[in-house]
Each structure stands twice: as structure tokens, then as C-alpha cells.
Amino acid sequence: MEAESRTFADAEVNRSLTPEDKIRFLRDMYRIRRFEQTALKAYNAGKMGGFLHLYTGQEAVAVATLSLLGPHDHIVTAYRDHGHALAVGMGMNECMAEFFGKATGCSKGKGGSMHLFAVEKRYWGGHGIVAGQTPLGLGIAYALKYKGIPGCCLCFLGDGAVNQGVYHESLNLASLFSLPVIYIIENNGYSMGTSLARSSAFRQLLAQRAEGYNICWDQASGENIYEVRAKTQAAMERAREESRPTVLEIATYRYYGHSVADANARKYRTPEEIEHYKTYHDPLLLWQKRLVDEGLLTGEQAEAIDLGARAEADAAMKFADESPFPTEADICADVYSEVDEPAGDAPRGTHFFN
Amino acid sequence: MPLITYRKALNDALAEEITRDENVVILGEEVAEYNGAYKVTEGLLARFGPKRIVDTPISEAGFVGMAVGASMLGLRPVVELMFWSFAFVAFDQIVNNAGCVRYMSGGQIRCPLVIRGPANGGTNVGATHSHTPENFLANVPGLKVVAPATAYDAKGLLKAAIRDNDPVMFMENTLLYGEKWEVPEEEYIIPLGVADVKREGSAVSLIAHGRAVLTCLQAADILQAEHGISAEVVDLRSIRPLDEETLLRSVRKTHRAVLVEENKPFCGVDAQIAALLQEKAFDDLDAPIQRLSALDAPAIYSPPLEKIQLPTAPRVVQKALAIC
Ligand SMILES: Cc1ncc(C[n+]2csc(CCOP(=O)(O)OP(=O)(O)O)c2C)c(N)n1
Numbered sequence: 001m002e003a004e005s006r007t008f009a010d011a012e013v014n015r016s017l018t019p020e021d022k023i024r025f026l027r028d029m030y031r032i033r034r035f036e037q038t039a040l041k042a043y044n045a046g047k048m049g050g051f052l053h054l055y056t057g058q059e060a061v062a063v064a065t066l067s068l069l070g071p072h073d074h075i076v077t078a079y080r081d082h083g084h085a086l087a088v089g090m091g092m093n094e095c096m097a098e099f100f101g102k103a104t105g106c107s108k109g110k111g112g113s114m115h116l117f118a119v120e121k122r123y124w125g126g127h128g129i130v131a132g133q134t135p136l137g138l139g140i141a142y143a144l145k146y147k148g149i150p151g152c153c154l155c156f157l158g159d160g161a162v163n164q165g166v167y168h169e170s171l172n173l174a175s176l177f178s179l180p181v182i183y184i185i186e187n188n189g190y191s192m193g194t195s196l197a198r199s200s201a202f203r204q205l206l207a208q209r210a211e212g213y214n215i216c217w218d219q220a221s222g223e224n225i226y227e228v229r230a231k232t233q234a235a236m237e238r239a240r241e242e243s244r245p246t247v248l249e250i251a252t253y254r255y256y257g258h259s260v261a262d263a264n265a266r267k268y269r270t271p272e273e274i275e276h277y278k279t280y281h282d283p284l285l286l287w288q289k290r291l292v293d294e295g296l297l298t299g300e301q302a303e304a305i306d307l308g309a310r311a312e313a314d315a316a317m318k319f320a321d322e323s324p325f326p327t328e329a330d331i332c333a334d335v336y337s338e339v340d341e342p343a344g345d346a347p348r349g350t351h352f353f354n
Numbered sequence: 355m356p357l358i359t360y361r362k363a364l365n366d367a368l369a370e371e372i373t374r375d376e377n378v379v380i381l382g383e384e385v386a387e388y389n390g391a392y393k394v395t396e397g398l399l400a401r402f403g404p405k406r407i408v409d410t411p412i413s414e415a416g417f418v419g420m421a422v423g424a425s426m427l428g429l430r431p432v433v434e435l436m437f438w439s440f441a442f443v444a445f446d447q448i449v450n451n452a453g454c455v456r457y458m459s460g461g462q463i464r465c466p467l468v469i470r471g472p473a474n475g476g477t478n479v480g481a482t483h484s485h486t487p488e489n490f491l492a493n494v495p496g497l498k499v500v501a502p503a504t505a506y507d508a509k510g511l512l513k514a515a516i517r518d519n520d521p522v523m524f525m526e527n528t529l530l531y532g533e534k535w536e537v538p539e540e541e542y543i544i545p546l547g548v549a550d551v552k553r554e555g556s557a558v559s560l561i562a563h564g565r566a567v568l569t570c571l572q573a574a575d576i577l578q579a580e581h582g583i584s585a586e587v588v589d590l591r592s593i594r595p596l597d598e599e600t601l602l603r604s605v606r607k608t609h610r611a612v613l614v615e616e617n618k619p620f621c622g623v624d625a626q627i628a629a630l631l632q633e634k635a636f637d638d639l640d641a642p643i644q645r646l647s648a649l650d651a652p653a654i655y656s657p658p659l660e661k662i663q664l665p666t667a668p669r670v671v672q673k674a675l676a677i678c
């Protein structure tokens with residue numbers, strides 16, 4: 001285990017990391033965690049509606065994979081999207097304001113927490129329908145290849161999403177058309193209240209299903225940033241250089257219920273199981289300890305990073321609170337580009353039937 | 355009469371029909387061990403066991419299609435969709451298979467199947483989770499579509515739907531699950547295709563289905579109290595088959611109609627009803643038919659805005675005042 005861990009740290013992609021890079025990963029994980037804690041507080045105070053799917057416990061997956069994103073690479077994910085959003089560089093302000101349904105939110109309060117978007121960061125959402133994003137990732141990869149752009153698309157999905165037909169259709173197309181897409185299965189062991197064993201027929205790993213489509217696959221531990229980076233990098237090289245897809249399964253764990261509204265959050269798994277992960281497998285604490293062991297960080301410096309993340313989250317909450325709601329007229333904007341951004345002639349025909 | 359929730363009424367209907375007919379089986383995501391995402395199936399696994407109450411993976415096309423196939427062989431599957439919004443994943447199975455297989459076989463096949471779950475906006479879950487596809491499905495000859503507005507109707511209609519020999523799309527509402535109504539203890543069935551006059555009135559007919567019925571009842575109160583206008587509220591209950599007679603009788607009495615639905619306006623259920631009224635009650639109408647639907651955009655997330663995207667009682671009142 002120890003030896004294997006060393007190998008990942010020695011991978012080219014990790015040897016080139018500066019101390020600042022490594023500390024940035026820790027900061028990014030703290031930012032996600034504190035942002036979500038603040039969001040949870042706001043949710044409980046009635047500041048937002050609907051669902052809130054917390055990523056707490058899974059932070060290393062988004063931070064490690066997205067740290068490799070180059071200028072031509074794209075990402076798309078499901079509704080548990082807060083970590084990916086912050087990891088691609090979205091601000092806490094526009095994310096929190098979106099949760100509050102404010103006009104200053106990243107989607108002007110129209111999408112909510114499941115539907116965060118930042119197209120200028122090549123972050124194509126946040127998608128609420130399980131596996132609905134999987135052919136979108138494929139399509140982005142298709143367009144990259146078509147245009148001759150040397151990039152790839154990282155498409156995230158959960159362990160429950162692998163049982164949707166559209167994911168399997170996407171795998172076949174990805175292989176058949178040789179597309180630069182990487183499916184990253186964030187396997188947190190549960191889809192809502194259903195454990196993996198109750199939802200999937202499989203042998204060892206969900207990613208292994210890729211074999212049926214002649215797609216390379218791999219697995220990684222989501223508590224080890226070096227390992228996730230090494231294996232994601234290999235997949236990205238395969239995508240960029242050979243235009244071939246990969247399925248990468250990353251083992252991880254969510255601490256909270258499926259969403260904040262999960263009434264059974266403590267019923268389908270034991271409190272001991274949750275405690276075990278928090279105590280022995282917390283990606284944030286493990287990375288922090290590693291940095292201290294590598295002599296890159298002191299306990300006080302880590303605390304300062306944590307405090308900074310908390311302050312940033314508090315400021316985001318204030319920003320969201322003080323921002324205005326959209327207006328009634330905004331409801332029917334952003335439906336048709338032709339109406340929003342008229343080019344040349346005025347649009348013909350009736351678009352709305354209010 | 356005991357007051358019970360809409361949720362409990364559905365739960366009782368399921369339990370009674372499972373007990374009554376060994377071919378009734380409940381399928382869906384989180385229906386068994388989790389007791390239902392919205393607790394409609396609470397306690398059923400404990401009472402009836404895993405042969406009757408079956409958890410499925412997240413594979414809507416697969417398990418909806420499986421239920422269609424099983425119904426062809428005489429099972430009576432009741433499939434729960436966690437949200438009707440997820441039906442789009444299974445649209446082919448619903449429309450092409452459940453909707454057409456009887457016809458294409460020249461009547462050799464029956465599909466005694468119920469697909470049920472919430473189909474509503476108003477809970478701030480964003481556009482992908484707030485669809486109201488009753489109009490899409492009612493557009494398919496071969497499918498039946500039902501949308502109960504009260505616990506009483508929910509129970510009686512669900513029992514009828516389960517006993518029905520055709521595929522019934524049963525649309526509930528998460529905002530109603532916790533609301534209580536009087537429901538008798540003795541067994542009753544509400545046949546599909548029978549509308550219900552929820553409030554008698556003489557000056558205008560407010561015609562609605564699902565939660566919009568409750569909005570209309572509030573509006574009728576306001577019309578009476580503040581404007582002295584007596585509004586009748588007609589609840590479709592069943593969208594297809596549609597009780598044309600009750601609608602026409604109401605409009606022939608009041609001579610005015612306001613059609614209200616939480617669906618989007620274009621080709622909504624009320625477009626069909628407006629066409630029906632002008633065709634069959636043209637001479638009885640004293641004013642143009644009014645419609646009030648959700649504002650014509652995907653469901654907005656922002657909580658205060660979503661409230662006004664859906665029809666509100668004051669807006670129903672305005673529509674009525676425009677013709678009274
Ligand atoms: C088509 C569809 N079916 C069901 C749901 C409801 N639902 C949302 S998330 C979820 C569980 C998904 O689990 P998984 O893929 O493991 O992702 P995780 O939540 O663990 O991140 C379910 C059943 C949905 N949003 N879309």
C-alpha cells in the first residue's frame with residue numbers, strides 16, 4: 001500500500017507539482033467543504049428550496065481530476081456538482097447566489113444547485129436527470145474531434161447512473177467513433193438509499209463493464225490525490241493522443257444523506273460506517289497530513305487555510321443574501337436565443353403563449 | 355369520516371389492491387427498503403414482502419418496459435416514477451409499447467398497467483424535475499391519464515386505475531401528499547372518466563385538474579366574498595377518458611368558463627377543453643373562454659418566482675372578472 005502510494009507520488013504528473021500546487025489542492029478542498037457547510041446552514045435557515053446534494057467526503061475527486069484540466073478540456077457532471085464547480089474556478093458568490101435563487105447566481109437563479117453552469121470555464125453543468133449528462137460528454141468529445149481541437153471531455157457520473165441505458169449507448173458510441181471522452185464514475189457506494197450490491201449486477205468493478213465495449217478502464221482510490229491524478233492523466237493522454245475513451249472508477253464516500261432532504265440518511269447505512277470514513281478516509285485530512293509529512297505545511301498554516309475558506313463562504317452567504325431576486329419578466333427570458341439575442345430581422349412567429 | 359393525507363390514501367389504495375389481487379406488484383426506485391422517496395409506499399415491504407414490493411435500479415426505460423411486458427402476460431404492475439419528469443427516459447416504452455401494442459396487435463393484447471408518481475412544479479427543484487406531462491400522454495390514444503386533486507379522489511381513482519385493463523398514467527403532486535381530506539373507511543371506487551363538481555355556482559365555471567382545482571376553490575371563495583360572483587369549480591379528475599357531459603352541463607348553466615392548469619399553455623389539456631366547449635357549447639357561451647396556465651417557460655428554480663410562474667388564486671380571479 002505504502003509502496004504503491006509512493007509510485008503514484010512519483011508519477012511524472014505529480015513530480016512536476018510545486019509545493020504551491022499541492023497547497024492549492026488543500027485550499028480547494030477546504031473551500032468546497034466550508035462552502036457546503038455554509039450552504040447547509042442557509043438551507044436549514046430556509047434560504048433556498050428544493051434539493052441540496054452535498055459533496056462532502058468526495059472533494060479530492062473533483063480537485064484532483066480537474067487540476068489536470070488544460071485549455072482545451074471540458075467537463076460535465078450530475079447534480080452533485082458543487083465541488084466540480086468550485087474546482088473549475090467558479091466563485092463561491094455566484095454559486096451561493098444560485099442556491100438562493102438570486103439574479104446574481106451563475107444561472108440567474110434559474111437552475112438551482114443541481115444545475116450550475118460556467119461555460120466560459122468549459123464547465124457544461126450540473127444535470128438533474130441521472131445519466132442525462134453522459135451523452136452530452138460524448139457530444140462535446142465528438143465536437144472536439146470534429147473541429148480538430150486537441151482536448152478531451154471529463155464526464156462524471158455516480159454508481160447509480162451506470163444502470164441507465166443511455167450510459168451504455170454512450171459507451172458504445174464512444175468506442176465506435178473513437179471519441180476523447182473520459183467517464184469518471186464517482187462510486188460512493190450508494191444511489192440514494194440503495195447500496196451498490198442492490199443496484200448493479202457486476203463482478204469486481206463497475207468500470208469493468210467497459211470491456212464489453214472495448215474501452216480501457218481503470219480504478220483509483222478517491223482519498224489519494226496522487227493516484228487520482230496519475231490515472232486521470234493517463235486517461236487524458238489516451239484521449240488527446242489516441243482519441244480513445246476511458247472509464248475510470250474512483251472509490252469515494254459521501255458523509256451526508258443523498259440530499260439534505262434525505263429522510264432516511266441514517267437508516268440505510270450504519271453510523272459506524274460513516275464515522276469510519278470520516279476518521280480514517282477523509283480526503284482532506286489525509287492530504288493535509290501528507291503535506292505536513294512532506295514538510296510543506298505546518299498545522300498553523302493549515303488552520304489559516306481553513307479560516308480563509310470559512311471567511312470566503314461567509315462572505316458568499318452575505319453576497320447571496322443581499323442580492324436581488326429575478327423579476328417576473330425574467331421568467332420568460334433565456335428560453336429562445338432568437339428572442340434573447342435577435343440577429344438581423346425581428347423573430348417571426350409567436351414564441352410565448354401567456 | 356377520518357381525515358387522512360393524500361399520501362395515506364394512495365398507500366391504502368395500494369395495500370387494498372395488493373391484498374385483493376395477487377397479480378398486483380409494485381415496482382420502482384426506493385419503493386421497498388427506503389419506503390418510497392415520498393413515502394407513498396411506506397410499510398408495504400414489511401406487510402407484503404419483496405415479491406410484491408420491488409426495488410429497481412435507476413433504469414426507467416428498463417423497468418417501465420418490463421412492467422409493460424409483464425402486464426401483457428396478466429400481471430398488474432404499479433410502477434412508481436420518483437418524479438413523472440423521469441418518464442422521458444422511458445418515453446418509448448410508454449408511448450410505443452404501452453400506448454400502441456394493443457392497437458398493432460389488432461386487440462389481441464391488454465396492458466393493465468399503472469404508472470404513478472408526482473407530476474408537479476412548485477417545489478424549487480428546477481426545470482428537469484418539474485414537468486407536468488399529462489397533456490403529452492393524453493395525446494396518445496391507448497393511454498389513460500388521471501390527476502387527482504384530493505385524498506378522496508386519489509384513493510378511489512388509484513383503485514380504479516389498478517383494476518383497469520388499459521395503461522393508466524396516474525399523476526400525483528408532492529405538494530398535496532401531506533394535505534388531509536375526509537376519506538371513508540369503507541371501500542369505494544371512483545370510475546375513470548367521471549368529473550366532479552367540487553363547488554356549485556351559477557356565474558362562471560372554473561375548470562381544472564390536479565392542484566389547480568384547489569387554486570380554483572380559493573379563487574371561488576374570493577370571487578364570492580369580494581365580488582359577489584358565484585363560481586362553480588369543476589374537477590376533471592380523469593383527463594382521458596374525459597367527462598365531456600359534466601363540463602358541458604356546467605358551462606350551459608354558467609355561460610362562462612375559465613380553464614386553469616399548472617401545465618404550460620401550448621397544446622395543454624385546456625386547449626383541448628377550449629376546443630370542445632366552443633364546438634359543443636358555442637351558443638351557450640356569453641363570453642370568450644379564458645385560460646390560465648403556468649407562465650410559458652421551463653420551470654424557474656428561484657423559489658419566489660416559481661410561486662408566481664404557476665397559476666395563483668388572484669390571477670384566476672382576474673381572469674374570471676374579465677368575463678363576469
Ligand atoms: C432519470 C432519473 N431517475 C431518478 C432520479 C432520482 N435520483 C436522483 S439522484 C439518484 C441517485 C443517483 O445515485 P448515483 O448515481 O450513485 O449518484 P450519487 O447521488 O451517489 O452522487 C436518484 C435515484 C433522477 N434524478 N433521474
Ligand SMILES: [Mg+2]
Pocket residue numbers: 158159160186187188189190191192
Ligand atoms: Mg452514488
